[in-house]
Amino acid sequence: MSFSYVTQSLLGGFAFTCLLFGLTLIMSIPLGLIISFCSMSKFKPLSFITKVFVWIIRGVPLMLQIFIVYFLPAKFWGELNRYYYFTYGIQFGHNGAGIGTFIAVVIAFVINYAAYFSEIFRGGIESISAGQYEAGKVLGMTKTQIFFKIVLLQVVKRILAPISNEVITLVKDTALSNTVGIIEIILQAQLFTEKAIWPLFYSGAFYLVFVGVLTLLFGYIEKKLSYFKA
Amino acid sequence: MAYLSIENFYKSFGKTEVLKGINLSMQKGEVVSIIGSSGSGKTTLLRCINFLETPDNGVMTLDGELLFNSNAEKKDGDMALRNKRLNFGLVFQSFNLFPQYNVFKNITLAPTLLLKDKIKAYKKQLQEEKLSRKEISSKIATFKEAEKKAIDKDAEELLEKIGLTEKRNSFPCELSGGQCQRVAIARALALKPKILCFDEPTSALDPELTGEVLKVIRALKDEDRTMIIVTHEMGFAKNVSDKIVFMADGVIEEEGAPKDVIENPKSEKLKTFLHGVTNKDGE
Numbered sequence: 001m002s003f004s005y006v007t008q009s010l011l012g013g014f015a016f017t018c019l020l021f022g023l024t025l026i027m028s029i030p031l032g033l034i035i036s037f038c039s040m041s042k043f044k045p046l047s048f049i050t051k052v053f054v055w056i057i058r059g060v061p062l063m064l065q066i067f068i069v070y071f072l073p074a075k076f077w078g079e080l081n082r083y084y085y086f087t088y089g090i091q092f093g094h095n096g097a098g099i100g101t102f103i104a105v106v107i108a109f110v111i112n113y114a115a116y117f118s119e120i121f122r123g124g125i126e127s128i129s130a131g132q133y134e135a136g137k138v139l140g141m142t143k144t145q146i147f148f149k150i151v152l153l154q155v156v157k158r159i160l161a162p163i164s165n166e167v168i169t170l171v172k173d174t175a176l177s178n179t180v181g182i183i184e185i186i187l188q189a190q191l192f193t194e195k196a197i198w199p200l201f202y203s204g205a206f207y208l209v210f211v212g213v214l215t216l217l218f219g220y221i222e223k224k225l226s227y228f229k230a
Numbered sequence: 231m232a233y234l235s236i237e238n239f240y241k242s243f244g245k246t247e248v249l250k251g252i253n254l255s256m257q258k259g260e261v262v263s264i265i266g267s268s269g270s271g272k273t274t275l276l277r278c279i280n281f282l283e284t285p286d287n288g289v290m291t292l293d294g295e296l297l298f299n300s301n302a303e304k305k306d307g308d309m310a311l312r313n314k315r316l317n318f319g320l321v322f323q324s325f326n327l328f329p330q331y332n333v334f335k336n337i338t339l340a341p342t343l344l345l346k347d348k349i350k351a352y353k354k355q356l357q358e359e360k361l362s363r364k365e366i367s368s369k370i371a372t373f374k375e376a377e378k379k380a381i382d383k384d385a386e387e388l389l390e391k392i393g394l395t396e397k398r399n400s401f402p403c404e405l406s407g408g409q410c411q412r413v414a415i416a417r418a419l420a421l422k423p424k425i426l427c428f429d430e431p432t433s434a435l436d437p438e439l440t441g442e443v444l445k446v447i448r449a450l451k452d453e454d455r456t457m458i459i460v461t462h463e464m465g466f467a468k469n470v471s472d473k474i475v476f477m478a479d480g481v482i483e484e485e486g487a488p489k490d491v492i493e494n495p496k497s498e499k500l501k502t503f504l505h506g507v508t509n510k511d512g513e
């Protein structure tokens with residue numbers, strides 16, 4: 001059990017961590033924006049339903065949501081797992097986890113994070129003064145132009161800090177995927193514990209580096225946006 | 231026939247009646263100042279004129295064109311509303327500049343966005359003329375170039391007019407309140423509105439910055455621009471206006487030539503109001 005062997009195995013697990021992280025981020029941000037618009041809708045039933053939805057998603061542990069998405073149609077995901085395993089040889093875990101499992105996990109993560117993001121977006125959008133919208137209106141802009149040309153960047157600046165918190169939490173939450181058998185980096189490290197404990201610490205280093213890079217990135221964006229006050 | 235005519239504007243918010251039958255008309259090139267105590271409905275009237283609020287009742291025509299009629303069968307769509315709004319410019323008390331854009335971009339943003347519509351219309355026109363694709367795209371490129379140049383040139387001229395040419399690359403957070411308000415005026419002028427409206431343009435400013443903004447407005451008056459100014463600056467209103475309108479409790483209580491209104495008020499309410507204002511000045 002050499003250092004390079006452990007490194008390689010952990011990197012394999014880390015690839016899933018990153019994949020889950022990336023997919024969740026790419027999909028939950030636009031979905032979160034849509035949800036935030038729904039919850040701000042003037043059509044009361046829509047905003048009410050959306051708010052109840054957000055309450056449920058934020059009120060229930062992510063782990064439970066993963067279980068529900070995975071076990072409710074367990075048969076379906078299982079079929080998917082087997083199909084991709086037998087036709088393409090794709091496998092995600094030691095206990096039969098495959099494409100189906102992974103998709104289930106991604107769905108749970110996207111919904112969960114979209115709900116959190118939607119609240120951050122809503123707060124940001126609502127914090128922009130009515131005067132900005134009105135200035136756009138009297139200058140003959142369309143609603144879309146007002147949102148994209150005037151409001152959006154100001155919102156981004158204001159929500160950068162809470163978003164970066166959420167994104168960093170996501171990095172670590174990806175570990176929850178191992179509860180349904182996805183071999184991400186922690187489960188991978190855990191597989192070594194019969195022989196040695198140090199791979200656990202090693203896996204922690206991966207997280208630290210990842211979060212460190214993200215922190216630098218968000219710091220950079222913050223600095224880029226510091227030229228104006230909003 | 232009046233240039234702008236407003237007839238019987240009514241507006242309520244829930245149970246509060248704010249405008250209770252406003253009739254106002256003005257000629258082209260005139261400056262009308264609106265004075266009145268807080269809560270009398272001055273801002274609401276300006277917002278109705280600028281289509282930020284919809285009056286519950288009333289008719290408005292500008293330059294012979296019917297802009298608003300509360301009895302109209304169908305409501306205006308977004309597009310129609312936008313075009314109607316463009317007849318007016320509005321300068322806000324709190325400037326509302328776009329913080330992420332520099333002074334120049336604040337002024338050119340709206341005309342640039344409108345240019346996109348213009349290009350679309352032009353393209354359609356060219357397509358109807360059955361020109362080849364190549365010809366269309368080259369004509370559009372030329373058109374776009376010329377229009378862009380015109381927008382930039384306008385902006386430069388406006389910057390000069392407000393005396394902020396050196397600040398063209400500054401961001402709103404780097405400007406004083408007076409400078410911000412001058413930029414806001416230039417921004418509104420860039421769309422060449424037929425009537426420019428001001429809602430207490432100097433109320434958010436320190437007294438020493440008020441003068442520079444009033445000077446710009448004064449210069450606009452000298453160009454014979456049509457303007458409606460809501461203000462608490464009595465001296466300025468008297469000096470710059472062709473007509474002063476005194477609003478109280480949602481109606482126009484008194485109106486007339488500046489001298490008459492300020493020096494010979496007839497209604498009790500106006501007398502009380504003017505008394506209060508002069509007392510404040512005397513402090």
Ligand SMILES: Nc1ncnc2c1ncn2[C@@H]1O[C@H](COP(=O)(O)OP(=O)(O)OP(=O)(O)O)[C@@H](O)[C@H]1O
Pocket residue numbers: 243246248266267268269270271272273274275
């Ligand atoms: N959107 C709104 N919803 C409810 N009430 C409103 C709204 N806008 C204005 N009002 C009410 O209408 C009345 C007139 O307001 P308005 O802002 O037009 O007065 P104003 O003459 O501009 O006063 P000021 O000199 O303080 O600016 C006030 O009583 C105000 O509370």
Ligand SMILES: [Mg+2]
Pocket residue numbers: 272273274429430
């Ligand atoms: Mg007001």
